Amino acid sequence: MPVPARTPGLLVPRRPPGGGPGQDRRSASRLPSIGRVPLRRQPLLPAASRSGRARSRTEPRAGGGSLPRSPPATQERKGAAMSLLASLLLLTSLAAAGGPTLAPTTITQGALGRVIYPVPEGRLVANAVLQVAGNTLPCFQQEDRLIALFAVPVQTPPGRQTATLLVRYADGSREHFPLGFTVASGTFPTQRIRMPKSKTGLMSSTILAKERQILYGAMKKTAAVPQWEGVFANPLEGRISSPFGRKRYVNGRFWGQHAGRDVAAPTGRPVQATNSGTVLVAQKLWMRGNTVMIDHGLGVFSLYCHLSQIGVKVGQSVRKGEVIGRVGATGFVTGPHLHWEIRVQRTPVNPAGPLREGIALGLPGGP
Known part of the structure; x- marks a missing residue:
C-alpha cells in the first residue's frame, strides 16, 4: 500500500534530546528520527550572520568615521549568497547522515x-x-x-x-x-512494415491484454534477492534486425516503440539465458509465440519470444549461458528471429546497458 507523501521539504538529521542552544523544543518533539525543515522558514545561517542582524545601520571604520550601510542591491546579493551557503551546508549534512x-x-x-x-x-x-x-x-x-x-x-x-x-x-x-x-533524449529510428491480414488479428487489444495478464501476474513472484551475476550476456549472436525503441508502423498504423531487440537467425539456432535466474513463464502466447520469461530477482526479468522450441519448465533454475530454447517464427513475425527483452518491473529497458555494465547494486560480494 503506498505511503502517503508528507509536506515537501529537505531532510536533516534530528538533534539529540535537549538540542543545541536556542533549539525550539516543541518543534523537535514533533520530528521523527529524520525531520523536515523547510528552508524558507528555518534558514541555516552562520552564527556571524545571525548576530550581524542586530548591528546598527552604520559600522565602525578603522581611522574613525562610519561605513554607510550597503545599498539594497548589495544586500540582495549577500542574501542570495547566504541562501546558497545554507543550502550547501544542508546538503552536506544530508550526505553525512547517509540519506538515499x-x-x-x-x-x-x-x-x-x-x-x-x-x-x-x-x-x-x-x-x-x-x-x-x-x-x-x-x-x-x-x-x-x-x-x-x-x-x-x-x-x-x-x-x-x-x-x-x-x-x-x-x-x-x-x-x-x-x-x-x-x-x-534517446535516439530511436522508424520502421514501416507490411503484414498480411492473417497476422494483423494478433494486434488485437484483447489478445494483448491476455498476454499482459499472464506476464504481469508471473512478475509478482520475483525473488527478493538478486540472482544475476555480473554483466548480462547476449542470448544469441547475430545481426540486430530491429533495435530497442524503434518506432514501428504496421500497415501505416503506429504500433508503438519496440520493447526489445530482434536478432536475425535461422530456425533452430540455440537461445541462451542472458543471466542466471528462475523460469516464470514457458508457454505459447498469441503475439509473442512460444515464450520464456526468466526472473533475475529484484523485479528484473528477461523474455525470449517467437521460439520454435521451449527447452525449460516453470520453476526451473537456469544459469547464464544455459540453452533455454531455439529460434523460431511463431506469433506475430515476418520471419525467423529472436525477440528478447529486459524489463524492470513492467517497463522495458534498453538491453545495451546491462550487456555493457551489468546492473550494479553496490553490495559487498554481490552484483
Missing part, C-alpha cells in the same frame, strides 16, 4: 536507474515504495539498505523528473524523500 541516493542523475529514455537508502541504525522498515514515472514500485531490503530499481519509459519527456522514496518504519513513523534526476 539516486544514480545516475541523468538517465536516457529507456535506461535504468537505481535508488539506494542506507537504513539508519536501530530502525526497522515495515514497508517502502518508490514512486516514479507514474508507477509505484516495491523496494527490497538487502543487508542494511533499501534498493529500488526502475526504468525510464521511452515515452517519458526529456527534462527534470522526480522519484519519491516513501518509507514506513515499524514504529509507525514515515519518511518522504524526493530525488531529482534528468531524462535525456
